[in-house]
Amino acid sequence: MTESLLSVRNLTTEFHLPDGRIARALEDVSFDVLPGQTIGLVGESGCGKTTTLMSVMRLLPASGRITAGHALFKGRDLMQLSEQQMRSVRWREMAIVFQGAMNALNPVMKVGDQIREPIELHNLMDRDAAEKRVGELLEMVGIQRSRRDQYPHQYSGGMRQRAMIAMALACSPSLLFADEPTTALDVMIQAQVLDLLKEIQKHLGLAIVMVTHDLGVVAEVCDSVVVMYGGKVAEYASADAIYNEPQHPYTRRLLASFPDLIRPSDTLASIPGTPPRLTDLPTGCRFHPRCDVKVEACDKETPVLKMIEEQSAEGGAIHCAACHLLHGEEAKFQ
Amino acid sequence: MSDHAMLEVRDLYKYFPIRQSMLDILLRRPANNVKAVDGVSFDLERGEVLAIVGESGCGKTTIARTLIGLEEQTDGEILFHDELVGAHERRARAGLVPLEAGTVGSSEQKVFPRMSMKRLRQQAQMIFQDPYESLNPRATILEIVAEPLVVHGLARGRDERLERVKTALEEAGLRPAEDYFLRYPHELSGGQRQRVVIASAMVLQPELLIADEPVSMLDVSIRAEILNLLRDLRQRRGVSIVFITHDLSTVAYFADRIAVMYLGRMVETGPAREVLANPQHPYTKALISVIPVPNPRLRRERVILQGETPNPIDLPSGCRFHPRCPVAVEACKVTDPANVLVGENHHAACLLLNVAASPNIASGEAAST
Numbered sequence: 001m002t003e004s005l006l007s008v009r010n011l012t013t014e015f016h017l018p019d020g021r022i023a024r025a026l027e028d029v030s031f032d033v034l035p036g037q038t039i040g041l042v043g044e045s046g047c048g049k050t051t052t053l054m055s056v057m058r059l060l061p062a063s064g065r066i067t068a069g070h071a072l073f074k075g076r077d078l079m080q081l082s083e084q085q086m087r088s089v090r091w092r093e094m095a096i097v098f099q100g101a102m103n104a105l106n107p108v109m110k111v112g113d114q115i116r117e118p119i120e121l122h123n124l125m126d127r128d129a130a131e132k133r134v135g136e137l138l139e140m141v142g143i144q145r146s147r148r149d150q151y152p153h154q155y156s157g158g159m160r161q162r163a164m165i166a167m168a169l170a171c172s173p174s175l176l177f178a179d180e181p182t183t184a185l186d187v188m189i190q191a192q193v194l195d196l197l198k199e200i201q202k203h204l205g206l207a208i209v210m211v212t213h214d215l216g217v218v219a220e221v222c223d224s225v226v227v228m229y230g231g232k233v234a235e236y237a238s239a240d241a242i243y244n245e246p247q248h249p250y251t252r253r254l255l256a257s258f259p260d261l262i263r264p265s266d267t268l269a270s271i272p273g274t275p276p277r278l279t280d281l282p283t284g285c286r287f288h289p290r291c292d293v294k295v296e297a298c299d300k301e302t303p304v305l306k307m308i309e310e311q312s313a314e315g316g317a318i319h320c321a322a323c324h325l326l327h328g329e330e331a332k333f334q
Numbered sequence: 335m336s337d338h339a340m341l342e343v344r345d346l347y348k349y350f351p352i353r354q355s356m357l358d359i360l361l362r363r364p365a366n367n368v369k370a371v372d373g374v375s376f377d378l379e380r381g382e383v384l385a386i387v388g389e390s391g392c393g394k395t396t397i398a399r400t401l402i403g404l405e406e407q408t409d410g411e412i413l414f415h416d417e418l419v420g421a422h423e424r425r426a427r428a429g430l431v432p433l434e435a436g437t438v439g440s441s442e443q444k445v446f447p448r449m450s451m452k453r454l455r456q457q458a459q460m461i462f463q464d465p466y467e468s469l470n471p472r473a474t475i476l477e478i479v480a481e482p483l484v485v486h487g488l489a490r491g492r493d494e495r496l497e498r499v500k501t502a503l504e505e506a507g508l509r510p511a512e513d514y515f516l517r518y519p520h521e522l523s524g525g526q527r528q529r530v531v532i533a534s535a536m537v538l539q540p541e542l543l544i545a546d547e548p549v550s551m552l553d554v555s556i557r558a559e560i561l562n563l564l565r566d567l568r569q570r571r572g573v574s575i576v577f578i579t580h581d582l583s584t585v586a587y588f589a590d591r592i593a594v595m596y597l598g599r600m601v602e603t604g605p606a607r608e609v610l611a612n613p614q615h616p617y618t619k620a621l622i623s624v625i626p627v628p629n630p631r632l633r634r635e636r637v638i639l640q641g642e643t644p645n646p647i648d649l650p651s652g653c654r655f656h657p658r659c660p661v662a663v664e665a666c667k668v669t670d671p672a673n674v675l676v677g678e679n680h681h682a683a684c685l686l687l688n689v690a691a692s693p694n695i696a697s698g699e700a701a702s703t
Contacts, residue, residue, distance in 0.1 A: 044553045045524075156642055157390070186389045186580045191624035191638045213553050216583070216626025220633065243629045257558040258628045259583045267565070268587065270558035274523050 004032040005175060005207050006056070006094075009333055011069035013048075013055045015278075018063075023278035025051045026231045029069070030305075030333045031224075033175065038201065038208040040222035040239070042215060042254070046275045048231040049211040050099065053177045057096060058086050073175070091118045094175040095168035097161075099211075100184060104164060105152040111163050112138070112148030118170045137166040141196060158189035165196065172204070179211045194221055215258050219243055224317050227251045230276045230286035233305060237319035247308055247321040250287050285324065297324045305331040338416055339377035340574060341401075341542060346374045346410035348396050352647065369646050370396040372598030374410075380541065381572040385585035385606065387621065388595035391643045394578045397595075398544045401576065402460050403451050414458065414542070417449035456486055458542040459535035464551050465527035469519040476515040479503060479534045486538060498537055505570075506533035507563055525556035529563065536567060543567075544576045549584060561588060583625045586610055591679075594618045597646055597654045600673075604680030614682040616661050653685060661686065 013026040026048045033039050041049040054060050056071045056078060071078040073093065081089065095118075098104035106114055112134050119130045135145045141162040152160055161181060168176055178197065182190040198221055201208055212218060218225055218239065225242040227235040227250065235248040246252045256269035273290040276282055282289050288298040306328035309319040320331040349367035371393040378384050386394045399405045401412060403419060412419045459482075462468040469478060479499045482488075489495040503511035506529040519527055528548060535543060545564065549557040565588045567573055579585055585592060585606065592610070593603040594617060602615040613619045620637040627634065639658045644650060650657050656666040663685070671685040 044555055158642060187621065187624050188389055188639055189642065191636060195638055214626065215554065215628045219628050219630045220626045239630045244631065254555060255628060257555045259586055268558035268561055270562060271555040
């Protein structure tokens with residue numbers, strides 16, 4: 001069995017709102033990221049996908065608190081590090097491609113300078129070497145070196161996203177977080193960016209955690225998938241199992257609402273209602289108000305993650321889901 | 335009534351002139367245009383759904399804006415129920431063109447009446463992309479949905495107005511409508527806001543809806559709801575829809591016809607299922623191949639086009655797709671391909687198809703190059 005690069009265990013995050021209410025954004029989130037693999041965090045808006053990334057990177061806004069859990073990265077618990085130690089890990093070891101490349105770049109700084117900035121901050125090399133590295137990075141993501149001195153507004157949407165990727169790779173991290181990297185892009189540019197990420201992963205052996213609400217994107221690039229709902233893990237399995245043997249009703253309905261080009265149906269299934277407000281979570285299973293197969297226990301007891309398939313000796317992924325209708329042992333993560 | 339389609343678009347052109355500096359003018363540099371729409375023709379029947387598909391910058395939104403009179407076409411005619419539409423009112427008032435009638439076609443010189451903008455917008459309404467920005471944040475839902483009725487003086491009594499707003503909201507799936515009357519847009523979710531946008535477009539009971547990327551800002555689960563709603567409206571009300579999107583997967587299940595655009599031209603048009611199952615133009619083939627398939631077992635060979643849509647100021651010579659085309663041949667750099675019939679009601683503009691369709695053209699081409 002391969003040692004995981006990042007093990008998130010029982011991560012729980014709360015936001016303290018100005019009016020005194022508490023939003024329970026994450027509860028008991030656990031998953032593993034293996035070296036060189038891609039894991040997808042999927043769910044509707046407001047399910048805690050981005051909060052998971054921000055909690056692991058410890059980039060939560062001031063109102064956010066991580067109240068429990070660990071995130072073991074290369075044997076160190078990120079939650080126990082001082083802010084100083086954390087700063088040496090961020091970008092050097094794990095970098096993030098933020099959502100909305102339009103807004104994540106500094107509009108009054110040349111793109112090349114923005115890519116060089118993290119290299120300088122981490123004192124990785126001298127100025128000339130850093131400059132050379134910027135050129136290499138731009139080339140790696142398919143931007144001509146001659147555009148190094150241009151500003152973000154002179155770049156198209158796809159190029160800005162490429163520049164963001166180059167910036168994330170600047171310090172050769174071993175883990176890359178990508179928060180909705182293709183959401184605002186055209187299909188063709190989206191395909192280009194996904195292709196680029198796959199290529200870079202193969203080339204550099206990176207592990208990628210991809211946050212997206214697009215199940216098509218996940219199927220295209222991910223090895224395993226965490227389906228999140230209302231701040232909790234609904235289902236966690238290999239990509240193949242998620243698409244071909246989905247267990248949780250939410251996963252099934254999410255898949256059904258995706259238009260299928262190969263076998264177009266007459267009506268698209270949708271999930272009525274909206275994800276729960278995190279300040280006002282339903283009792284029992286968080287999905288029960290929208291669930292079409294709910295039973296009596298669903299609004300009373302919170303379902304635990306149940307193991308449906310154990311991790312096999314060959315390293316096949318585990319499959320677990322949190323639903324009262326499923327049978328199995330409670331999933332335990334080492 | 336005539337045998338014409340409800341909406342006919344003939345050789346539509348829309349160029350946006352680029353502002354020149356004083357120096358450019360003194361040096362007599364030629365004025366440049368952004369050729370956003372460069373010769374587009376299509377028909378739309380009553381109750382039909384036409385999807386216009388293409389990447390950013392292909393001109394699909396410009397077509398939508400021109401259809402509804404937000405932009406004035408540079409050339410070409412738009413006929414809605416055999417009346418000419420287009421943002422010509424201001425020019426007409428200035429005495430530049432007659433307001434009453436216009437002519438179409440140099441050979442026929444057929445005279446058509448002109449339709450005023452106000453009448454057009456009673457019958458054709460637009461749904462914009464971003465439900466977060468297309469609703470007035472300081473108006474209640476009741477005010478927003480009632481406003482078109484007030485503007486067009488359609489429902490004079492308060493009771494009648496309330497009744498029509500209520501019907502429109504409920505048809506858009508906001509039930510019970512009374513619960514929404516006094517709420518503000520910020521209190522609603524993205525999907526609910528898009529429903530309000532649809533209700534305020536449908537309150538006038540238009541015959542034509544122009545939907546510009548109506549679901550691209552929404553989550554997948556909510557996307558399906560909005561698409562199903564549009565589909566219901568079409569079935570119940572017989573409204574025609576021009577559906578503009580960059581995502582072929584969302585149109586697969588409810589468009590009757592698909593028009594694929596590239597750099598201001600329609601490169602392939604045809605019945606939706608036919609275009610998806612049997613694409614003829616290399617651009618359409620590439621677009622279809624990159625649609626993500628929601629199953630890792632079905633990962634396919636994808637044709638990923640490199641680069642981005644070129645700048646529509648300097649169009650490539652010959653076929654405008656040739657610099658990105660995976661199967662381009664020498665002749666593509668020189669000859670601009672014509673639309674050829676490749677199946678029933680199915681047209682595509684590609685030189686390689688021209689060769690197959692009529693060998694005469696190919697041999698003539700070979701002689702000239």
